[in-house]
Amino acid sequence: MNARVLLLGISLVTGIVGSTLIRRKKTTDSKQHPFVGSWMYLRQNKKGKVYVTVTTDLQLYIQNKLQPTTVLDYSTERLALIDSMGYHIVFEKKDEHVNFYDETEDTSFPLIEC
Numbered sequence: 001m002n003a004r005v006l007l008l009g010i011s012l013v014t015g016i017v018g019s020t021l022i023r024r025k026k027t028t029d030s031k032q033h034p035f036v037g038s039w040m041y042l043r044q045n046k047k048g049k050v051y052v053t054v055t056t057d058l059q060l061y062i063q064n065k066l067q068p069t070t071v072l073d074y075s076t077e078r079l080a081l082i083d084s085m086g087y088h089i090v091f092e093k094k095d096e097h098v099n100f101y102d103e104t105e106d107t108s109f110p111l112i113e114c
Contacts, residue, residue: 036058050062067084
């Protein structure tokens with residue numbers, strides 16, 4: 001009987017410690033990836049909104065379509081990607097704002113978090 005109570009107590013403590021560590025890891029991961037999330041920007045010459053998403057594995061989606069890219073540079077202030085055509089796509093964080101630079105349009109857009 002005592003062995004069962006001891007085993008139950010150990011299992012309970014293991015579960016609590018494990019869930020605490022998982023929560024801490026999720027918080028740490030989100031701090032390590034400042035460009036993970038969903039944003040939108042307004043086109044200057046064309047009317048309409050453009051939706052941009054960066055996943056936790058740094059995959060880029062524009063208008064919900066996966067864009068084949070390769071990570072060139074990644075830091076807490078900058079994420080630089082190159083697309084399949086060789087154009088650069090850059091996310092930069094300045095003063096709590098994120099800007100999106102698209103080399104195909106040679107324009108930088110301020111992003112609005114969704």
